[in-house]
Amino acid sequence: MSVAIIDYGAGNLKSAAKALAFAGRASNTDVVVTADPDQVAKADRIVLPGVGAFAECKRGLESKPGIVAALCEAVLQRGRPFLGICVGMQLMASVGVEYGEHPGLGWIKGRVVRLTPKDPALKIPQMGWNDLVLRRPQHPLFAGLASGVHGYFVHSYHYLVEDPAHLLAEVEYGGRVAAAIGRDNLAGVQFHPEKSQQVGLRLLANFLAWKP
């Protein structure tokens, strides 16, 4: 099986690649980090990582010729399983409001807005381990995981999904914050599975086994 990690100049691609290779070590998984539309078209699964600002990531993605079209074709037309991580998840939104309003890919209706915890003592970014409340515990991504497991978060913005059915998991941070979202063959996690030790590796292995 082949997994394409989209390379658009964003950080920690290597961490994501290494964790996916480790999670898929038993199933002969071939992980490529690529900005080549042909490779994206050929991949069985696609991962969009991301750190940094929404607008900058979107610009980075659009600066790679043909990559957005290849992504949309593979994911929306041909139903290839897709996982967005952190800003990679946020890019699925209709719009992001970090440093001005910017359109996202519009795959899962919603807006990405700044974290505004009710308790002013809570720090921004949310940095560290938070326990997941699974809203769709039966989702294949969560096989072997249950509410209460921790993911490692680093973010200042969060995803407000329009349709509550698209919310897969939440965390509490001075209010409810989306931790995982998805529909059909699309999924996204706000936390970093590649940095979430056994819980993260399990989620990545589940993604590799997922048959939406």
Next chain:
Amino acid sequence: MLKMRVIPCLDVKDGRVVKGVNFVDLVDAGDPVEQAKIYDAAGADELTFLDITASHENRDTLYDVVAKTAEACFMPLTVGGGVRKVEDIRKLLLAGADKVSINTAAVKDPDFVKEAATRFGDQCIVVSIDAKETAPGRFEIFTHGGREPTGIDAVAFARRMAENGAGELLVTSMDRDGTRAGYNIPLTRAIADAVTVPVIASGGVGTLDHLVEGIRDGHATAVLAASIFHFGLFTIAQAKAHMLAAGLPMRVEPHKQAM
């Protein structure tokens, strides 16, 4: 609920751990990768490498160590020590570090932090603040391992660093470092209350109660410690259990292989 973090720090010199526990079953106790794996399995929430290599020529050994650690440990890794240029940050991130901590370079040129945060994102830039209490309630930045005063007010500097894009501040009380007398709580608290970004307390831990104080009284959201873990005084699990018993939110999970 977000959990408070326990971060062991390893001093690395020329690619070898300088202080470290002689863990039983460890083939090579001086190998940072082996130590990192132990802390990973023990449930450390993050790991920090502090490179104290004297000469810059031996820097490549550090990149190698970071790369090998990232290969084996799927947890957040911060690397500090000798970070002076944007190129140093790029190399560390490419090797597999998640965050890079900047110390002297941030004091010399506060705009360097702005440049780094713009280029790599706030989330991976940690500014490490070494300060001493020069008068009650007066905290001053020191460089060169606490030997050189700068005349810079630590709290004002912390605010400026957060404005410049530091995603996190590592606050070390130089007058406590190595004393095992506990964190300098007034310093930690003054900075934590002055900024919206997370603060890591550091310098002076001797007991498990000190870890609790760093968070409860110092308002930090993470505690960093070196010697209490290295010398085998306490394990990560003991530290977390103690903090949990004191009412702090901690991540305590079985750390056996889940797959």
